Amino acid sequence: MTQPKQKTVTPPIMATTVIAGFPSPAEQYVESALDLNELLVKHPAATFFVRAAGDSMLGAGIQSGDVLVVDRSLEAIDGAIVIASVDDEFTVKYFRHDTSGTRLEAANRHYEPIVFTGEMELRIFGVVTAVIHQFIHDPGRSRRRLQRG
Secondary structure, three states, X not given: OOOOOOOOXXXXXXXXXXXXXXXXXXXXXXXXXXXXHHHHOOOHHHEEEEEOOXXXXXXXXXXXXXXXXXXXXXXXXXXXXXXXEEOOEEEEEEEEEEOOEEEXXXXXXXXXXEEOOOOOXXXXXXXXXXXXXXXXXXXXXXXXXXXXX
């Protein structure tokens, strides 16, 4: 039995920006509907999503549980964040390629770079183009943190 097709909802986007400093009166005008696929996916046939795990990319704003938007059609250039396979294990890291060679670097100083030698296998699966990070309000979690602190 097939599942009924879910209706796609396209929320609107405000025509004004939000100041991340002192509050100011904002106009409540809606510009148009915002399609996240249109905003985040430039090459649909070459794009996939993957959920991050771990803390090696915290300095790049990637937290465990975040959804990464990955474009397989983009070339991995020096400084790009990539999804890579190192000896058949997947990872997300900064791609570095310069006169000292090729390596993958974490955005957390507690992790050493992965430097490639002749016997290691590196495969780049795509370039990370966006990260989706959710803020989930959990009142119970806030109370627990206050009680411990």
